[in-house]
Amino acid sequence: MDALRKFPARPTGAGETFQLFRDGAPRTRAWLMTQSGHSRSTVAARIDALCRIGVLAPTGEASSTGGRPPATFAFAPSARVVLGVDLGATRARIGLTDLAGTLLVERDELVAITDGPERVLAWVADTAEALLAEIGRPASDLAGVGIGVPGPVDHLTGRPANPPIMPGWNDVDVPSHLAERLGVAVAVDNDANIIALGEQRMIYPGERELLYVKVATGIGAGVLMDGALRRGAQGAAGDIGHLSLPGKQDVLCRCGNHGCLEAVASLASIARNLGQEEGAPVSTDDVIARVRVGDVRANAHVRQAGRDIGLALASAVNLLNPSRIVVGGLLALAGDQLIAGIREVVYQRCMPLATARLQIGTARGGSNAGIVGAATLVIDSFLSPEAVEGLILSKEE
Template sequence: MSQVTVSQAPDLSHAGGLFQLLRDGQPRTRADLAKSTGLSRPTVAQRIDQLLGLGLITPVSDAVSTGGRPSSQFAFNPRARVVVAADFGASHARLAVTDLTGAVLAELGEEREISEGPVSAIEWLTTSALRLLAEADRSAVDVVGVGIGLPGPVEFSSGRPINPPIMPGWDRFDLPGALKETFSAPVLVDNDVNIMALGERSSAWPDTTDLIFVKVATGIGAGIISGGSLRRGSHGAAGDIGHVALPRAADVPCACGNRGCLEAVASGRAIARELARSGLGTRTPADVVGLVKAGDLAAIQAVRQAGRDLGEVLTTCVSLMNPSLILIGGTMAQAAEHLVAGVREVVYARSIPLSTEHLTIAPSRAAGDAAILGAAHLAIDAALSPDRIAAALNR
């Protein structure tokens, strides 16, 4: 599987398709559903009964009567089940239990090194998830999906990381298989920036069908939503813009083994390293952000230049994909005023007017919540897909 469809016309051949219309939370009567779908009233009534049996919808207050007996309304029941969402970064981990709209019911986060390996991460995830479920007055039986973001390439069809450069011991580790003993629900694993793109869109830009989400932190990567679908490419490597060659960086070595990569000069790690050479004592992207917020001129200029470098690569992306929105997230987005200004300076100057006339370049709105929201929605969309509901009814 190389993409996730964010929106599509529902398949009305079974109750799962009818349910997609009710996921917006708007109460509807049986007559409303028959009219909007073209299905007969007996068919609608049968499928409503099936969805009530699964607990996915619930009766709500009666519709306004036009004479005679009021018509019963039905709406999505987001508390019917829960999902577990996890966001693993290079040096942090965050976990949440959400309802079926992505609303967080319980959460926690802590500093954890992804380099400690998968066994330690799985133990932390399962122990912490069971604790959060108890806090939310739920159990593992109530979980209908688990969504996980990892800071490296992932083969989405299997949920296995593929040669992740900063994740020793994780290569081809069967993460879904390792969680089967705890959760019987589907486990979906993806690259963290893809997760962030989904989270940003679902929470802040639901009507946008073409966007690029760029994470600038220790490294640089992009999540691409085109035509309403998340694009992963044939092997999950779509959006790896951090290793696009940049002329200004031609002689600069990159952690990937090449020279001249965007990431080698414009990532938070690269900026911190360059400022440290000037005697500013920066070791991490957070140190750089701290200097920028304190008004340090050298740090501000370095971040602005990183934005220009990023803008050079994004100019090509704009010409190729024609997005209506470019969002900048990750640790360095905390210095967004200067980073985004650098991106805009180059993209708006070098792209053709047709591509930029309606193009917005802005900081992430979801900010630090983007990844956990995206992981939740990845799990929710899988759990509530028409096929999954049809399978549940068959059981």
């Protein structure tokens, strides 16, 4: 992430001033003078610098109380575009947003992560160039790339770290690979983290303490505390799928341990258990289809998966005290049984104070949440005070 930032030797103060415009509301010079305590000449110089790099633009005039109406200025999110990429186990979603996170164009295609980094990252770069051409933007307008992958990521390096469902990806330098092709800095994170960020920005902007849980081929979580992603020391925070459940020690997980939540309650495990119970193979698509039509046996398995997930989440609720749990992924979107099972156990096992205002529900951001969340990784860094200062100084050189 630090690669997305430039740290100027002599800050102008314009980077801090710009943060007052991030909400999109038009401001006058007089308003900025009142808010900042700076002189008219200082405020004017900072506005001029921000307009030169394109992140601020005149928006007209405010109403006058006498005399000449004051000019107003506002954030210009169309100045640059950002690529957001959400790589799943079998699908990839990719799109361009403006600097406010508004989605401009997107693609949703079948791309298997097991195809390996060379093929998948080449597809990302090819599609990025095609999307830029589609909306008529030059490559120089690309501010950066945010990408989510379905496995743990070392946040300091952006490299996947022993991802169970990503053969051939371990320790691959994803940022350098894409930066070499697209010429911009790249931020990489776990897919649950980027979707958590996307859900928060798109649907729950007022939520400061949010826990997102993705239930699909695997199970993962993204943790937002005080409005920011919490990744832990090496980026392993939220790896709820590999918490060990009591009484499940006979179930082998693909990570090599026994009793992991993912081995017990994921979509893949439900398909496996249904197949063993019925004596015939059951695919994950079969599970989703049967849940949607109200199949009793499939719904019973999904309800139990919800209880198992609820057991793991109860510990997280008591420890972190989130105000909202958002559950996404294919299994959550197929019906209400998963959420019902989670609520049943969480409200039963958690301390009353921890659940007094806790809301548990299904994700609402849709397939775009991952794209927007990945783009937000870049946007928040690209528009940070330090990075804006860097843009101003590079413009002057």
